[in-house]
Amino acid sequence: MTKRALDLEAVRAFIRIAELGSFTRAAEASRTTQAAVSLKLKRLEERLGFRLVERTPRYVELSAQGATFLDHARKLIEAHDRAISVVGGTRQRLAIGISDHVAGPELPALIARMNAQDPHLLIEIRIGSSAELLQRFDRRELDTVIVRFQAGRGDGEILAEEKFGWFAMPGWQHRAGEPLPLATMAEPCGVRALAGQLLDEAGMPWTEVFVGGGVMTVAA
Numbered sequence: 001m002t003k004r005a006l007d008l009e010a011v012r013a014f015i016r017i018a019e020l021g022s023f024t025r026a027a028e029a030s031r032t033t034q035a036a037v038s039l040k041l042k043r044l045e046e047r048l049g050f051r052l053v054e055r056t057p058r059y060v061e062l063s064a065q066g067a068t069f070l071d072h073a074r075k076l077i078e079a080h081d082r083a084i085s086v087v088g089g090t091r092q093r094l095a096i097g098i099s100d101h102v103a104g105p106e107l108p109a110l111i112a113r114m115n116a117q118d119p120h121l122l123i124e125i126r127i128g129s130s131a132e133l134l135q136r137f138d139r140r141e142l143d144t145v146i147v148r149f150q151a152g153r154g155d156g157e158i159l160a161e162e163k164f165g166w167f168a169m170p171g172w173q174h175r176a177g178e179p180l181p182l183a184t185m186a187e188p189c190g191v192r193a194l195a196g197q198l199l200d201e202a203g204m205p206w207t208e209v210f211v212g213g214g215v216m217t218v219a220a
Contacts, residue, residue: 008080010044011073013037014052018070019127020108021060029108081122093122097133097145100185129189148190164191180206 016026017037027034045052052066062070098107107125114123126133130147137145146159174180180199184192199206 004047006047006076007040007043008077010040010047011076013040014044014066015070015073015077017041017053017060018062018066023060025105025108029111031112092120093124095124095126095142095144097126097128097136097142097147099130099133099145099147100127101130101148101191102146103127129185131190164194178205180204181209182206184208 013026013030016029017023020026020029023034023037027037030037041053048065048069050065051063052069054061054063054066111123111125115121126136126142130145133142133145133147134153136142147156149156149158182195182199184195196206
């Protein structure tokens, strides 16, 4: 029995959902609507026969099968784009690594603006930990990276300085004797390590209640 080919635009939509962690941001990066992105994902899931994304009220998370399929999806799109570049002329590629501490909600709009200025430029943005991105930069897998300052390195330029602080929901109060609930980034994370060290030195018990972060790739 002949198997139907995957819709490449649906595969691209899935990748953006997975890597931006939001249907809204994926739609903005694709310059389309959230409904269109949702429909593409639904059709892709129906074609594959399993759910790729688990939707919750607060965030989007890949299913186990979705996490496995993500790597294959990236390779499929990369192979397709390489084939097109051979036939239609080589596109200039710019691979940028951005620390998950730096990337914010304005990233999809920024990607769209960059792509609009030069539609023939293939922009790939990799989001991950500073340490992981620096390793990829050293292996020449990335053209440039925007990361947190790393001691011992002098090959970069300071773009901005940021202040660290402790933040909580308005009206939240810590109950004496209970561990401090802490939302952190996934390991390895220098800020996470610093926060834990400061709390330990202060004798303040703490526990992780949410761990965010992860490696993401965005192409435009």
